[in-house]
Amino acid sequence: MQELNQSQIAARLDQLTELSVQLGSNHDTDSLLERILLVAKGMTNADGGTLYRPGEDMRQLNFHILLNDTLNIHQGGSSGVPVSGGVPLYDDQGEKNLSAVAAYAAHFRLSVNIEDVYKADVFNFSGMVKFDQLRGYHSQSILTVPMSDHEGELVGVLQLINAKDPATGGICAFSQTDQRFIEALAAQAAVALTHQRLIFQLEELLESLVNLINIGIDEKxxxxxxxxxxxxxxxxxxxxxxxxxxxxxxxxxxxxxxxxxxxxxxxxxxxxxxxxxxxxxxDKATKLETIFDRIALIDTRFEVLLRDAEIAALRRKLEAGSDHAAIDQELAAQQATLRAERDFIRGANVGGEGMKPEDQERVRGIGQRRWTGPDGAERAFLDDDELMNLTIKFGTLTDAxxxxxxxxxxxxxxxxxxxxxxxxxxxxxxxxxxxxxxxxxxxxxxxxxxxxxxxxxxxxxxxxxxxxxxxxxxxxxxxxxxxxxxxxxxxxxxxxxxxxxxxxxxxxxxxxxxxxxxxxxxxxxxxxxxxxxxxxxx
The missing domain is CATH 1.10.3210.10 (Hypothetical protein af1432)
Structure with missing residues (x-):
């Protein structure tokens, strides 16, 4: 373990300052996380490093980026090489996993600095030992630092492996100064990540509110x-x-x-x-539509006129000396005219690209017919509002x-x-x-x-x-x-x-x-x- 001189400390402060600027301007979370790990690794002259992110259910720490210079490993981040697996935060019984150093740091929000993992008996390093055996590597010193936001919620865990003595290149322990600098870096990084997450959540909320408005319009x-x-x-x-x-x-x-x-x-x-x-x-589909299509009311009036014509004809037949054949012929003509007018009004109600002036006049002519309502009062066949709607020239909407x-x-x-x-x-x-x-x-x-x-x-x-x-x-x-x-x-x-x-x-x-x-x-x-x-x- 080598203590830092003043110039080295000043260089690290410069690195922290530079990283702070980058944290404020970088809006890509993945590249931001990779930059954090690279600065931490370079600052402590570590041979390798891992950045964990908690899963959505907060039951596991997932590998997010994995770096190792000696083994030439770069997984996750900008490498394009996927990284999988992680460290469980809880066991099958729901108890906290305290045997894994990353999980321990995550649960208690405490940094863990170990000089030699092969001599440590507090944590279970079997996974690391197995990794060493498979890769022909030797893990020794390890520094694990949790990253928490302003509310104490876990954002990630930063883990560095094998600090190297700048003078000899030999593996040494991470110093207390190393630990304090990485804790400061982790705190800065957690603030930046939380800031990004809050921005993302606010933008997501805004888009959801926009979609909510459109759902309201859609349902309407x-x-x-x-x-x-x-x-x-x-x-x-x-x-x-x-x-x-x-x-x-x-x-x-x-x-x-x-x-x-x-x-x-x-x-x-x-x-x-x-x-x-x-x-x-x-949603006005026809000219007479309000909360319902009033064409049905006009159909009813035509039905009244048709029946009135038939009743009048029957009464005339009861008169002595009436010409039944002439009356039937006159009734047929009268009812044919009414049915033709009914069909015309139905067509006019549909609306279209443009209504001819003569068709508008025909509507007004039909509207002048008289009919007797249920109250026994005689009135115009079409009221002013119906006339205005049925003579709309384009589409189905009135000017209002x-x-x-x-x-x-x-x-x-x-x-x-x-x-x-x-x-x-x-x-x-x-x-x-x-x-x-x-x-x-x-x-x-x-x-x-x-x-x-x-x-x-x-x-x-x-x-x-x-x-x-x-x-x-x-x-x-x-x-x-x-x-x-x-x-x-x-x-x-x-x-x-x-x-x-x-x-x-x-x-x-x-x-x-x-x-x-x-x-x-x-x-x-x-x-x-x-x-x-x-x-x-x-």
Whole structure:
């Protein structure tokens, strides 16, 4: 055992300081652990070292990294060589394992410094002796130091083998100074590992909360649930393609892993405001649907009119001298007209891409019919609200309901901006809140232009539109064919709706096809002639 001089102590302090800096900047747990073991081994001039990590059930110490210079062993860590096995912390009866030095140090949070394992009778070193016999090695001095966090929870165990005298190269014992330095290093390492673990747990908690929100939206509406999962997926596909682009206006766009995580979270949260939108609006499949489809009420009124016509005809037949054949003919014509109008109203209720003005007028004409309700009062066949809904020109939503739907993005932004995002996630509200903006400033809710939006927000806008066009599970429409979806998206790139540079990458890298084969119904995937896609030049 050799005591250190002042310069050697100063060198070790420098090593500890340097390691402290690395512990603060290194976010890769495996490389961090390997660095800790290498510094400990170098600091004490040890021939070998082992770093143990406790198993999830805290019943065993698992080998994590194994080093030995003499035997040229490097397992675990950056070696790529797997390491297995470990030291049990408890026996079969549940009693603490105190015979193994690593387990003892772990249980009592005490360092163990042994000069010669072959002369020690306190611990069971049969495993080490067997290792020596198999490898032709001779273990002698051993220093075992537990690593505990601020709450005393075990983080790991650091074990060093065979300290070497720098002057002679002979094996010697680990000094008390060695032990104190390694204990200081282990304490620093435990703080760094705990810090990393807490960050990981917080990020995991955040992702779980995000998924919880999406589960809530999914349970509320299975239609939007699919959208909440596919938009981030498509967003990342396009963003990666932009990241790898080496020419054109977007050649300088690059993402780090942190940037990717930020964008992924934004994608998951882009429609979080829909949790505040009434489900009967989100899932409005027909024009007359509220919490139920009111077409059934109108069917009943038609049935009343049909029966009233029949009753009136029967009464006329009872009159003396009535022409029964003429009455039957008139009744048949009258009922045929009513049934045709009923079928027309049923069709109008479905909604679609565009309702003709003459069809809207026909609805209004039918609405002027009179009928007698259960209370005996005569009233218009369709009330004002029914007329307004049945004459919706596009889709199934009234202007008020569309505003309610559109308000989800305002709520999304409000919810996201209210959260105290850490620095590396500070752009989540901007990325998520811009997917309904347009490049020409005519979008909502803020009327931003292309120059005022990040690339990520513009990417998400394309992903949101394309997924909505191709979605096959919406209550109010069928999923469009792939070619039609690309035609619409291409026209959007020409009219200032989406970023034409991103659209070019979307087509050129065949992101649309990758997404289609993975998530669309195969029946929707038709032949694509890229030369005919508006806004794209092959």
């Amino acid at each position: 509406s299975p239609y939007t649930g699919r959208h909440c999962q596919f938009v981030p997926e498509l967003t990342m596909m396009l963003a990666e393609a932009v990241h790898h682009t080496e020419t054109g206006p977007l050649a300088d766009f690059r993402m780090t892993d942190a940037d990717r995580k930020e964008l992924w979270l934004a994608g998951l949260l882009h429609d979080c405001g829909k949790i505040t939108t009434p489900v009967h609006v989100v 309901e569309r505003k309610e739907i559109n308000n989800h993005i305002v709520m999304s932004i409000k919810m996201l901006e209210a959260l105290p995002w850490p620095k590396h996630l500070k752009n989540v509200p901007e990325f998520a809140g811009g997917h309904h903006e347009r490049m020409d400033g005519k979008g909502y809710p803020r009327g931003l232009t292309k120059e005022q939006m990040s690339v990520q927000a513009r990417v998400m806008a394309i992903a949101d539109i394309f997924e909505a066009l191709t979605a096959k599970d919406r209550p109010y429409k069928k999923g469009k064919m792939l070619s039609e979806s690309l035609r619409i998206l291409g026209n959007f790139s020409l009219n200032g709706h989406i970023d034409p540079d991103l659209f070019d990458i979307f087509i050129r890298n065949k992101i649309y096809m990758e997404f289609a084969h993975k998530n669309m119904d195969e029946k929707q995937i038709d032949f694509i002639d890229e030369a005919k896609i508006p806004g794209y030049t092959p």
